[in-house]
Amino acid sequence: MAQYYREFLSSSMIRFVLLLGAASLVISVWRFEGTRTVVAFLGGAVFFALAEYVAHRFLLHEFPKLIPALYQGHAKHHEHPNDFNHLFSPMWYDLLLYIGYFAVLWAVFRDFSLVMPIIAGTSLYQLYYQWMHYVSHRPITPITPWGKWMKKKHLLHHYMDEHSWYGVSHPALDYMMGTHKPVASRNSGNRNRSADLNG
Numbered sequence: 001m002a003q004y005y006r007e008f009l010s011s012s013m014i015r016f017v018l019l020l021g022a023a024s025l026v027i028s029v030w031r032f033e034g035t036r037t038v039v040a041f042l043g044g045a046v047f048f049a050l051a052e053y054v055a056h057r058f059l060l061h062e063f064p065k066l067i068p069a070l071y072q073g074h075a076k077h078h079e080h081p082n083d084f085n086h087l088f089s090p091m092w093y094d095l096l097l098y099i100g101y102f103a104v105l106w107a108v109f110r111d112f113s114l115v116m117p118i119i120a121g122t123s124l125y126q127l128y129y130q131w132m133h134y135v136s137h138r139p140i141t142p143i144t145p146w147g148k149w150m151k152k153k154h155l156l157h158h159y160m161d162e163h164s165w166y167g168v169s170h171p172a173l174d175y176m177m178g179t180h181k182p183v184a185s186r187n188s189g190n191r192n193r194s195a196d197l198n199g
């Protein structure tokens with residue numbers, strides 16, 4: 001297993017997110033303000049959990065022309081799903097995203113003690129997401145039933161229907177948006193409902 005930890009950490013993007021998460025967490029603990037800090041941290045994590053689904057579904061699959069370079073990189077990942085070189089985005093992409101994210105958070109809150117735990121929650125949740133994604137594409141058997149289930153769902157996205165199962169770290173939005181089953185199954189369900197209404 002140690003070889004997979006080393007491989008995971010060999011990605012410059014992973015090292016960047018890990019460093020950002022650790023630094024922002026240390027600052028958050030140093031400037032801890034009780035419930036306010038905890039809520040900000042959780043809010044940052046929830047933000048990434050929502051962004052994961054939205055970006056994967058809409059930017060990487062449904063609207064390829066919005067950010068073509070991003071879409072093309074993801075298409076390469078689908079062509080070579082187990083190739084380590086296509087598992088992570090380039091580090092500069094995440095660096096630019098977090099600079100923009102910090103600028104927006106600062107413009108909204110103007111409070112370092114609030115911005116830092118939000119960034120800590122987001123970046124540490126992203127690290128969890130990246131690990132789940134990495135495990136899905138490597139010959140690793142997850143330890144927990146949750147990990148095994150999420151790996152299965154992500155592999156269904158790759159090998160059964162790329163327009164379903166967009167969640168990599170959690171399935172909540174797939175269930176809410178009806179993308180927790182194959183398109184054919186969703187369409188047949190719609191036809192059955194139409195038949196019921198017209199019959």
